[in-house]
Amino acid sequence: MSSVEPDGESTGLILHVQRLSTEDGPGIRSTVFFKQCPLSCRWCHNPESISAQPQLQWYSTRCMGCHSCVGACPSGCISFGPQGFLLDRARCDGCGACVEECPTNALELLGRRVRVDALAEELAKDRAYFESSGGGVTLSGGEPLAQSGFAIALLQRLKEKGIATALDTCGFAATEGMGQALRSTDTLLFDLKIMDRVSHMAFTGQPNELILKNVLLARTLREAGETGARLWIRTPLIPGATATRENIVAIGAFIAEHLDGVLERWELCAFNNLCREQYRRLGMEWAYAETPLYDTSQLDEISGWARASGVDPSRVAVTGAARAAYSRTEETRRS
Ligand code: SF4
Numbered sequence: 001m002s003s004v005e006p007d008g009e010s011t012g013l014i015l016h017v018q019r020l021s022t023e024d025g026p027g028i029r030s031t032v033f034f035k036q037c038p039l040s041c042r043w044c045h046n047p048e049s050i051s052a053q054p055q056l057q058w059y060s061t062r063c064m065g066c067h068s069c070v071g072a073c074p075s076g077c078i079s080f081g082p083q084g085f086l087l088d089r090a091r092c093d094g095c096g097a098c099v100e101e102c103p104t105n106a107l108e109l110l111g112r113r114v115r116v117d118a119l120a121e122e123l124a125k126d127r128a129y130f131e132s133s134g135g136g137v138t139l140s141g142g143e144p145l146a147q148s149g150f151a152i153a154l155l156q157r158l159k160e161k162g163i164a165t166a167l168d169t170c171g172f173a174a175t176e177g178m179g180q181a182l183r184s185t186d187t188l189l190f191d192l193k194i195m196d197r198v199s200h201m202a203f204t205g206q207p208n209e210l211i212l213k214n215v216l217l218a219r220t221l222r223e224a225g226e227t228g229a230r231l232w233i234r235t236p237l238i239p240g241a242t243a244t245r246e247n248i249v250a251i252g253a254f255i256a257e258h259l260d261g262v263l264e265r266w267e268l269c270a271f272n273n274l275c276r277e278q279y280r281r282l283g284m285e286w287a288y289a290e291t292p293l294y295d296t297s298q299l300d301e302i303s304g305w306a307r308a309s310g311v312d313p314s315r316v317a318v319t320g321a322a323r324a325a326y327s328r329t330e331e332t333r334r335s
């Protein structure tokens, strides 16, 4: 859960910066996707972010089969079989020699090391749309606090530049680091996935006590005036895992009991399968590859459980892949 960076706070490993995002907090945002995550959610939608190391991926449609990469690899990790590119991931150290050699950009290294000052400068160039939209920078991932020193330093640099910040966290982080991060955070996007401890362990690989402790810390720091962070709770709606009536009602009851008055929004994020190709490119299996998206009536039913759970119903929002169809349903019902 602590930083593993060679230069401590000053250097971190990120995947990329997504500009003009409207999904990661208020307004229009630039989102920094961190590598590394302490959870292993079975449904993970960002498989490229789990590992703490740079990872190589191969695009079959760009590959012309020249095999230059095979000879370029100093560790002999690459071969080709009937299905195409084969990589010995256990031996690949992410040196990037094959990427340099590939003439068609069929290979890409996921993950780059950046210095905190350089990244803050890069992000400050987006100030125009932050200011016109009420947006800012969101730290997401992966789990930003898995590189806590770097994440906290980045939040502080951004605040020094007058840029609004958001932290998108799974909550499984050392409480001290969470507290430090919150003091430089304007919007906290906090995942509450599963309330039952055993089920949480089964689906994410970790228990949930620390997560619940950290979300209560956010409330405590708000009440003490040590952070002004507005609180958004986010729950991914995963068929058979998080999106059961029992779980949604339990999360709602927890929010109503402990976070009433500080909760701004409870976002139910509909399952999507946009990451299916990404799993394939990384040579990873995905248990949800054939799982269908929710239809509007299913989302209606799930959001109904949330709205009846004791949480202020006006705080509940549904986002994600079926959102457009869902919005039409809502409009029809109101008319
Ligand atoms: S160097 Fe690039 S184009 Fe050539 S075989 Fe390797 S991946 Fe394919």
Ligand code: SF4
Pocket (backbone or CB within 6 Å): 056, 072, 073, 074, 075, 076, 077, 078, 087, 091, 092, 093, 094, 095, 096, 097, 098, 099
């Ligand atoms: S990144 Fe380096 S070690 Fe990994 S396959 Fe390419 S050349 Fe080999």
